[in-house]
Amino acid sequence: MSNTQQLYDKVKSILYSLTGITLTENKEVMIANRLDKLKRNTKYTGDIGELLQRIEDGEFTKEFINTFTTNKTHFFREDFHFEDLKTRVLPEFEKLNKEIKMYCSAASTGEEPYSMAMTVREFSSTMKASIVATDIDTDVLQTAANGIYRFQKSSKEFPDWIKPQKYFKRRIQKNLAGDEILIKVNDDLKNMITFGQMNLNDTVYPFETHQFDVVFCRNVLIYFSIEDQNKILQKLFRTLKIGGTLYIGHSENPHDLINYTKRVGQNIFVKVKDIG
Ligand SMILES: C[S@@+](CC[C@H](N)C(=O)[O-])C[C@H]1O[C@@H](n2cnc3c(N)ncnc32)[C@H](O)[C@@H]1O
Numbered sequence: 001m002s003n004t005q006q007l008y009d010k011v012k013s014i015l016y017s018l019t020g021i022t023l024t025e026n027k028e029v030m031i032a033n034r035l036d037k038l039k040r041n042t043k044y045t046g047d048i049g050e051l052l053q054r055i056e057d058g059e060f061t062k063e064f065i066n067t068f069t070t071n072k073t074h075f076f077r078e079d080f081h082f083e084d085l086k087t088r089v090l091p092e093f094e095k096l097n098k099e100i101k102m103y104c105s106a107a108s109t110g111e112e113p114y115s116m117a118m119t120v121r122e123f124s125s126t127m128k129a130s131i132v133a134t135d136i137d138t139d140v141l142q143t144a145a146n147g148i149y150r151f152q153k154s155s156k157e158f159p160d161w162i163k164p165q166k167y168f169k170r171r172i173q174k175n176l177a178g179d180e181i182l183i184k185v186n187d188d189l190k191n192m193i194t195f196g197q198m199n200l201n202d203t204v205y206p207f208e209t210h211q212f213d214v215v216f217c218r219n220v221l222i223y224f225s226i227e228d229q230n231k232i233l234q235k236l237f238r239t240l241k242i243g244g245t246l247y248i249g250h251s252e253n254p255h256d257l258i259n260y261t262k263r264v265g266q267n268i269f270v271k272v273k274d275i276g
Contacts, residue, residue, distance in 0.1 A: 003049075004028075010052050011035070015068050018061060019136055020201025020232075021223045038067045062138060069137045070223070073108040075115050075157045078218065081247045082119045082159070084265050089214060089245055090123045099128035103212040105200060105236060106220035107133035110144025110185075110193075116216065117189040118167050132207075134198035145195050147185030154179060200224075200232045207239040215240050219249035230255045240271050 008031050012023045023031070035048055041063045044051045055064050076082055093100045100120070104113040113133035120129040135141050148171065151157075158164050168183035176182060198206070200220065215236050221229045229252075237257055240246060246261065246269045248254060254261060254269055261269035 007035075007049060007052065010049075010056075011068075014052065014055055014064065018065055019069070019199060020228050021068070022225045022228070034067050038064060041067055066137045066139045069135075069140075071108045071137060071140050073111045073219070075111040076159055076162070077112065077115075078250055078267075079159045080266060081216070081218070081268065082115055083161075084247075084268055085116070085119050085214065085245075086123050086161075088264070090120065090127065093213070094124060094127060099130065100214065101212050102129065102131045102214040103207070103216065103236075103239065104131060104133040105198075105215065105217045107135045107141070107144055107195065108137075109140045110147060110195075111149075112216060112218070113144070113193050113195075114147070114167075114185055114189055116214075117192045118162055118164075120192070121167070121188065122162055129192055131193045132196070132212075133193050134196050136197065136199045138197055141195050141197060147190055149183050149185075150176070151181050151183055152179050153181055200235075201228065205235050205239060209238050210241045210244075211239045213241055213244045214247070215244070216247045217249075218247060218252070221248065221252045226255065229253070233257050234275060237271065237275060242271055242273065244271050245269070246271065 008028060011031050015021050015023060039045075039048065039051070042051065042060050044060075051060070055061060090100065102116055104116060107113050110133070113131050116131055117129070120127055133144065135144075164183075167186055167189055169186060171182040171184050173182045217233070217236055221232065224232060233255060234257070237246070237260070246254070246257070248267045248269070250267060252267065257269065260271065260273050260275055262272050264270050
């Protein structure tokens with residue numbers, strides 16, 4: 001086996017043990033690019049094999065995790081989920097005059113939980129709502145908590161029923177390209193959300209059984225083996241109330257949960273009973 005292959009195998013095994021992420025075959029180019037980034041992020045000038053050994057021994061683990069996670073996201077990604085939240089879920093809570101408690105389990109740089117919060121506010125200016133938003137990557141969580149985003153004026157990121165100017169303040173900054181603006185999320189949205197770090201691969205989650213009315217777990221399961229996806233889904237499912245809604249990403253599968261849920265839309269599942 002070549003030295004390079006050994007390095008790649010080591011990366012895969014460290015990544016799995018720290019995050020549960022399983023890198024599939026043909027990820028060599030990606031691994032090589034991320035190793036370069038890891039050296040820059042750690043400012044490590046020595047041998048890469050030594051750096052990986054130090055990570056295995058417990059140093060630079062934050063930098064390793066933050067380098068190897070893939071954080072692609074945008075506001076109102078798969079917007080039909082937010083549409084469903086607005087038209088099917090929120091009216092029930094308004095009728096009951098109840099706070100809605102939501103969980104965003106792979107929040108990345110924050111666009112997803114802020115989209116959840118905007119959906120609530122677009123539906124009602126007074127409805128009580130709280131969102132717990134977690135991710136394993138501390139860099140993206142910092143960006144999320146800052147709530148400042150660079151935007152192209154021509155961006156079509158927001159659906160027609162959202163008025164972004166209600167939720168963002170424009171910020172002045174030099175060095176923006178001609179068609180770019182910088183926007184900052186308003187305090188009303190921020191106050192709805194609690195950000196925190198959490199590893200979905202942890203055995204126990206820091207939440208109560210039936211804590212949430214809505215769980216978003218989108219575009220993160222794809223990074224895990226089927227076996228680990230099932231484990232994650234079951235742990236998340238425990239936190240969801242009976243009658244609560246689980247949203248998963250477009251290419252993701254509810255696996256065993258299919259027997260405990262009713263499908264009400266594209267990758268939208270309502271919990272009908274607890275497991276076992
Ligand atoms: C591709 S992004 C998806 C973001 C958002 N949910 C969306 O659909 O746009 C995947 C996110 O999952 C996070 N992630 C990966 N492994 C994780 C783990 N073990 N625990 C928690 N978050 C994880 C990454 O840090 C990344 O921010």
